Amino acid sequence: MKQITASIITIGDELLIGQTIDTNSAFIAQELNKIGVWVKRRVAVGDNESDIWQALDDEGKITDIIIITGGLGPTADDITKPLLCKYFGGKLILNHEVLAHVTYLFEKVYRRPGPLMEANKKQAEVPDVCTVLHNARGTAPGMMFHKDGKVFFSLPGVPHEMKGLILNEVLPVIQNQFKMPAILHRTAFTVGAGETMLAEMLKEFEPALPASIKLAYLPSYGMVKLRLTTIAVTNEAGEKEIEPYFEKLQELVMEYLVTNKDEGLENVVADILKQKAKTMCTAESCTGGYIAHRITSVPGSSAYFLGSIISYANSVKENLLHVSPHTLSIKGAVSRETVTEMVAGALYKLKTDYALAVSGIMGPGGGSEEKPVGTVWIAAGNKEKTETTRLNLRFDRNRNIEMTATYALNFLRKFILNNP
């Protein structure tokens, strides 16, 4: 079966000066992948006619489907629509359905008084050679073009508008026009072992994989994802092929395995707590609420997460978590004793089954000879017992916060499994 390929072109100077991180491409790639389209290239170009033109030309030669995002807002820095018109040989005409939708949004949803502004009216103008794709979430319509047997989609760059268009308009059209193979991924998520160590554990497994199955190592802050990929005629055939190898892979790295789904640690902890009908809370110093944020980013987290005390200042550790002034002055805020007392205080105050506490030095300032930047103490506990561990991280503040959260959630996960 012929593989259907796609290119993603993102337009905008802000991507080229690094002011904006491109999250749109990852979303589009994920969704295309799910329906069996292989994204071959992603290209970002500036708000510049000749660069956009060249990208359209280049990608149109290489892949079957070209998805363009950005350059469709109401303001004057947008040059994409006139250019698309020229590229596909059409002219701009007013689309009355789009105009009615824009008018509806301004009157009923945004509740802006007065007549429509000129710039918003212009959003209802589209090339007469395109098929309009309805943007339920905003004023800039999506557009579909055909050229030399290839399909081009142009979508606004605002993430939630782009997402709506991909899910409701673009994917159904692609599934209708192309016949795709199934692309299957299986991801084992490990924490605690480096890439090389895992490769050592898999040194007989990997060369023995059939040519149709590919293994990738995806290292990230504090964890490594091991991903198997196969392309098959049907989902069922692909599953039958990949599952035995995925089982074997999990066995080989069992010691470090956290989950066999492509999900965050916060989801893993969520599933365990929901299954056991237990509750948790956090007491955070150095992570400043980031662990609680990761936990509450999971929909439905209120079922097991009751709250946190973010004790950034020592006064809050004393007053709200009842860490003794003696411990703070003798052992310091970053110590086994302090996080142990933080767990006790959190359990008492928040009345949960489990508590997770962290205290550390995230940098760039605040380090000392004895406790350099990157020193972190973690404690997880319940009414019966509390366990602690120490991290020695290196490098920058954001990375230290991210890694502390990952290691702390994993430490809690193990504690709950060992102390049900």
Add this chain to the structure above:
Amino acid sequence: MKQITASIITIGDELLIGQTIDTNSAFIAQELNKIGVWVKRRVAVGDNESDIWQALDDEGKITDIIIITGGLGPTADDITKPLLCKYFGGKLILNHEVLAHVTYLFEKVYRRPGPLMEANKKQAEVPDVCTVLHNARGTAPGMMFHKDGKVFFSLPGVPHEMKGLILNEVLPVIQNQFKMPAILHRTAFTVGAGETMLAEMLKEFEPALPASIKLAYLPSYGMVKLRLTTIAVTNEAGEKEIEPYFEKLQELVMEYLVTNKDEGLENVVADILKQKAKTMCTAESCTGGYIAHRITSVPGSSAYFLGSIISYANSVKENLLHVSPHTLSIKGAVSRETVTEMVAGALYKLKTDYALAVSGIMGPGGGSEEKPVGTVWIAAGNKEKTETTRLNLRFDRNRNIEMTATYALNFLRKFILNNP
């Protein structure tokens, strides 16, 4: 002066299936921009020899500097190094300095017992046609190649290793080899006005800009950045040219202006509090610690941020923040009355000058006819008074959390400025 241009090529299937968001490119683009290099294109390709080869060929034709990241880890899914060797016409040889560094890292820093693993030894092999760039933060060395008058840099994809190499090795080499113009940006950060409304306010300003100055609208969650850009022979000349227009721009959007630096609201609030020597805390329900996280992501935030009570459950609102059970049952957890009492409770418990409280329904579940998903109450207060506002957000959970944090921080900023 000839503009020096660059392409960034990121390698990795994980970027094409959307498993990883590419933050490396944004960092590299930012740093290149600072020294006057214009990033013309960013391309992502998979772990596939012919796709990488084509990208090297294409980009080498278009730009002066080509920066490649990814594909340099110790494991077997990496094919970049042999390919670079072939592409630039060299052969792999063992580099003894790199080997010594890898050995040092494993013995002294990672403290792994036993001899070096084969995969790690192989990291010390480099093409004999490259200049090795020292990677102080990891085992995979950076490499520099020259071909047809263009410079190619190959860097590992692990963000903190890539960052170290860019700052300490790549930028100095580029500044040494090329003569760059100055690229200047000035960014005005607005909250509360949409793109179209701002364009309306700037409809006489924008057409009157000289050809050398470009205005861009960068909409994001709950805010719009207005960015002026100019390219000049020297920094001084550029500043002289851009400043009067930037002053004018700020005047025109003054009502919605939050800061004239390219920084987050958490930095703006930080500066105000430090300047006034005041302290703050948060009481968060629906944002689950995300506001506290944004505040504590600023180095030195312990000077003004004391802590938070994350009251996800109503029991925590009652027990720790002293919200009355009567208010919770009559008015509900998402109400003006509840956030007002949360501010009072937080001020009392955390003993700060200011407190910020939020409670809302982030979705996807939990909405009702009267209080649909996206309903949020915000309160900011001090000992004398508390002010509240209501948001009606739409769409997905993550976006609602992000926008609530932005609006809440802006609400607090205004409250502090009005109630010093």
